[in-house]
Amino acid sequence: MKSMITIIKEQISSFYLILRLSAFEMKSANSNNYLGRLWEVLNPITQLLIYWFIFGIGVRKGQNVTMENGAEVPFFLWMVTGMIVWFFIYPSMLNSSKSIYSRLNLIAKMNFPMSTIPSYVIMANFYTHLILIAVVTIVLQFTEFKLSLYFLQLPYFLLAELLLLLSFALIMSTLSTIIRDVQQFLQSYLRMMLYLTPLLWHTDKFIINGQNWAFLLKLNPLYYIVEGFRASLLGTSWYATENPLYTLYFWVLTFIMFLIGSVLHVKFRHQFVDYL
Amino acid sequence: MSETVILENVYKKYKMHTSPKEKLLNLIMPGGYGEDFYALQNISLTAKPGDVIGFVGVNGSGKSTLSNIIAGVIPATSGTVKTIGQTSIIAIQSGLNHQLTGRENIELKCLMLGFKKKEIQAMEPEIIEFADIGKFIDQPVKKYSSGMKSRLGFAISVTVNPDILIVDEALSVGDKVFAEKSKERMFEFKDQGKTIFFVSHNMRDIKSFCNKAVWLEYGEIKDFGPVKEVVPEYEKFLKKYKAMTKEEQKKFREEVIRKQSGLATI
Numbered sequence: 001m002k003s004m005i006t007i008i009k010e011q012i013s014s015f016y017l018i019l020r021l022s023a024f025e026m027k028s029a030n031s032n033n034y035l036g037r038l039w040e041v042l043n044p045i046t047q048l049l050i051y052w053f054i055f056g057i058g059v060r061k062g063q064n065v066t067m068e069n070g071a072e073v074p075f076f077l078w079m080v081t082g083m084i085v086w087f088f089i090y091p092s093m094l095n096s097s098k099s100i101y102s103r104l105n106l107i108a109k110m111n112f113p114m115s116t117i118p119s120y121v122i123m124a125n126f127y128t129h130l131i132l133i134a135v136v137t138i139v140l141q142f143t144e145f146k147l148s149l150y151f152l153q154l155p156y157f158l159l160a161e162l163l164l165l166l167s168f169a170l171i172m173s174t175l176s177t178i179i180r181d182v183q184q185f186l187q188s189y190l191r192m193m194l195y196l197t198p199l200l201w202h203t204d205k206f207i208i209n210g211q212n213w214a215f216l217l218k219l220n221p222l223y224y225i226v227e228g229f230r231a232s233l234l235g236t237s238w239y240a241t242e243n244p245l246y247t248l249y250f251w252v253l254t255f256i257m258f259l260i261g262s263v264l265h266v267k268f269r270h271q272f273v274d275y276l
Numbered sequence: 277m278s279e280t281v282i283l284e285n286v287y288k289k290y291k292m293h294t295s296p297k298e299k300l301l302n303l304i305m306p307g308g309y310g311e312d313f314y315a316l317q318n319i320s321l322t323a324k325p326g327d328v329i330g331f332v333g334v335n336g337s338g339k340s341t342l343s344n345i346i347a348g349v350i351p352a353t354s355g356t357v358k359t360i361g362q363t364s365i366i367a368i369q370s371g372l373n374h375q376l377t378g379r380e381n382i383e384l385k386c387l388m389l390g391f392k393k394k395e396i397q398a399m400e401p402e403i404i405e406f407a408d409i410g411k412f413i414d415q416p417v418k419k420y421s422s423g424m425k426s427r428l429g430f431a432i433s434v435t436v437n438p439d440i441l442i443v444d445e446a447l448s449v450g451d452k453v454f455a456e457k458s459k460e461r462m463f464e465f466k467d468q469g470k471t472i473f474f475v476s477h478n479m480r481d482i483k484s485f486c487n488k489a490v491w492l493e494y495g496e497i498k499d500f501g502p503v504k505e506v507v508p509e510y511e512k513f514l515k516k517y518k519a520m521t522k523e524e525q526k527k528f529r530e531e532v533i534r535k536q537s538g539l540a541t542i
Contacts, residue, residue, distance in 0.1 A: 024380060
């Protein structure tokens with residue numbers, strides 16, 4: 001508990017630091033390309049096109065996706081509204097978990113608030129995320145899924161997403177500093193998650209022997225975020241309040257992860273240098 | 277006057293591992309696993325404002341480890357380290373981000389040292405002037421020459437106005453003009469009553485600049501006192517060491533390793 005409070009205090013008091021450092025982070029990542037930050041939009045577009053080709057045209061043969069409320073959504077829009085979450089989560093998880101050991105040599109002081117390192121790395125990806133959301137929202141205005149009141153849920157899901165990421169990053173950045181293999185494990189784990197989260201494959205009914213096993217996939221907290229984003233952008237439901245138990249599960253899980261993350265981080269932060 | 281740096285019974289222990297298996301065992305076993313290596317043993321020293329303390333000793337005697345511990349870059353394994361005021365370390369490895377420009381690095385570095393937005397804005401022109409690298413300040417650091425890098429690093433470290441300054445062999449880079457300028461700045465610091473630690477293999481620099489010296493040998497303090505007493509002793513030792521035959525030198529080094537692998541107990 002005490003370490004949790006330490007971390008929360010650090011995050012709040014270093015907010016300006018996080019903003020500035022994330023700006024530098026973004027800049028140094030793109031400084032070698034002529035198109036600079038444009039690549040952060042161009043890369044997702046090429047990926048989306050290939051996934052749409054394989055899963056939309058190939059596997060689904062152009063079939064629409066039926067949402068919980070019965071709305072028919074073209075596969076491409078269904079995929080895009082979920083994939084924008086992935087385009088943020090995937091690089092953030094990978095980069096933030098190696099954030100501490102790869103940046104430790106830049107930090108000149110032990111009393112530097114080290115828990116801000118994963119946060120600013122996440123933050124650097126967050127700007128692109130916002131831009132992608134804006135682009136998708138604009139594109140949606142040319143379809144039948146126009147901006148609706150449901151859009152108001154989006155800030156809530158953004159917050160949920162950030163907190164989940166931060167909790168995850170606290171655990172992973174500490175572990176991967178001590179044991180580098182964690183990074184390799186994470187890579188294969190994430191590759192798996194791309195298919196186990198409803199991003200490319202619509203899994204609200206996952207029936208084996210007459211029983212719906214979809215709840216197993218819902219144990220993955222990313223499921224909650226992705227479906228929440230869809231509900232907000234496509235305007236299909238008030239996802240958080242219509243699934244109160246799932247909301248509760250998500251927050252309990254995030255809280256536990258944050259707790260474990262902060263205990264681990266505070267316990268090892270002073271020895272990070274020795275693990276370099 | 278009161279002390280600005282107080283070190284009491286400071287130890288720094290590393291574990292030596294030869295295989296990943298041993299590393300893993302070290303994580304799992306409660307007492308750790310692996311051969312001990314004491315980079316520092318039982319270091320106790322105090323420094324007052326206005327003290328300029330030189331660290332001398334052969335390679336691997338723990339000079340850099342000790343400077344890093346005083347600067348707060350690495351933690352001590354046991355013992356207490358107390359420093360009063362802002363510390364700043366100048367090392368050859370200045371830890372600049374090579375993708376960013378010099379100007380951005382200044383802000384980055386100052387942020388890392390815990391300065392506020394306004395303070396950084398006030399310091400920036402001063403740092404740029406001191407580094408004196410002209411138009412290159414808006415170029416990415418990867419295009420800098422090694423001299424420029426160290427000048428920028430030095431400029432940042434001295435302009436943040438530390439109370440305790442640690443200079444780790446950083447004066448040997450850069451040309452004569454800049455070295456003079458840096459020395460001048462350090463003499464200013466000395467007059468202002470700041471505490472300075474100075475690591476160098478150049479005995480002339482040590483003698484001209486420091487008033488006290490610490491002679492480190494295999495991680496222990498062999499001698500600590502006024503420069504006039506310690507440095508001649510150390511030079512005598514160096515001469516003796518150089519005159520030793522290969523066998524004797526080898527013997528000496530073996531002795532060092534034996535001592536550092538944990539005769540002392542914590």
